[in-house]
Amino acid sequence: MRWLHLLPALAVATAACSPAIRPLGPITPVRVHESELPEPPAESPPPAAPLAFSDEEYLRARSLMVPVDGVRPEKVADTYWQDRDGGARTHQALDILAARGTPVLSADSGTVLRLTKNTLGGITIYATDPERRFVFYYAHLDHYAKGLYEGKLIAQGEVIGYVGTTGNAPKNTPHLHFQVMRLVDVRQWWNGPPVDPRPFLTQLGAPAGTSRSTAVVPDPPRR
Numbered sequence: 001m002r003w004l005h006l007l008p009a010l011a012v013a014t015a016a017c018s019p020a021i022r023p024l025g026p027i028t029p030v031r032v033h034e035s036e037l038p039e040p041p042a043e044s045p046p047p048a049a050p051l052a053f054s055d056e057e058y059l060r061a062r063s064l065m066v067p068v069d070g071v072r073p074e075k076v077a078d079t080y081w082q083d084r085d086g087g088a089r090t091h092q093a094l095d096i097l098a099a100r101g102t103p104v105l106s107a108d109s110g111t112v113l114r115l116t117k118n119t120l121g122g123i124t125i126y127a128t129d130p131e132r133r134f135v136f137y138y139a140h141l142d143h144y145a146k147g148l149y150e151g152k153l154i155a156q157g158e159v160i161g162y163v164g165t166t167g168n169a170p171k172n173t174p175h176l177h178f179q180v181m182r183l184v185d186v187r188q189w190w191n192g193p194p195v196d197p198r199p200f201l202t203q204l205g206a207p208a209g210t211s212r213s214t215a216v217v218p219d220p221p222r223r
């Protein structure tokens with residue numbers, strides 16, 4: 001019962017944290033019966049959710065590397081919205097032209113998810129970023145890098161394969177088919193909504209461990 005005498009002091013402390021709209025009047029002790037006190041919440045309020053680092057911000061912060069040795073970001077052609085199958089679908093990937101045998105580099109550090117072959121993509125790699133928010137798909141490879149395996153942790157710029165024409169790529173046009181997808185449903189991790197990677201490719205393709213690998217290509221000035 002004695003703690004009820006503290007109520008006026010508590011009222012002052014609470015009011016002090018509120019915006020001062022008008023001067024506080026004199027405090028008159030209020031006699032409150034215990035039965036009139038409001039019930040405290042049954043549980044502590046949930047902590048405020050941490051600010052979500054959006055996928056887009058995340059991908060920008062990853063500063064992806066052009067996944068073909070020697071190719072600068074500004075040289076990657078916009079093939080994302082090209083029609084395919086007579087307009088039945090859009091490409092939703094980038095075709096990066098390069099000589100057969102050019103090293104294919106990991107666009108980000110992460111993990112190799114699958115090494116697999118299919119009719120369209122030929123020899124392919126699925127890999128992911130460190131937080132497994134995105135899946136990177138590399139297709140039409142001539143062959144894999146030596147020692148690559150599913151589950152391998154890879155560094156950004158690590159050589160993972162070589163440009164080729166396997167699958168349905170024209171035999172006279174070696175290129176890397178590079179697709180980025182959001183990993184939304186792990187049960188269909190290969191089939192997430194695609195993202196145009198071009199705005200996120202900021203680093204020159206340079207094998208990890210070479211002096212060029214740390215060169216970040218700055219954005220051109222906006223005009």
Ligand SMILES: [Zn+2]
Pocket residue numbers: 091093094095176177178
């Ligand atoms: Zn393609």
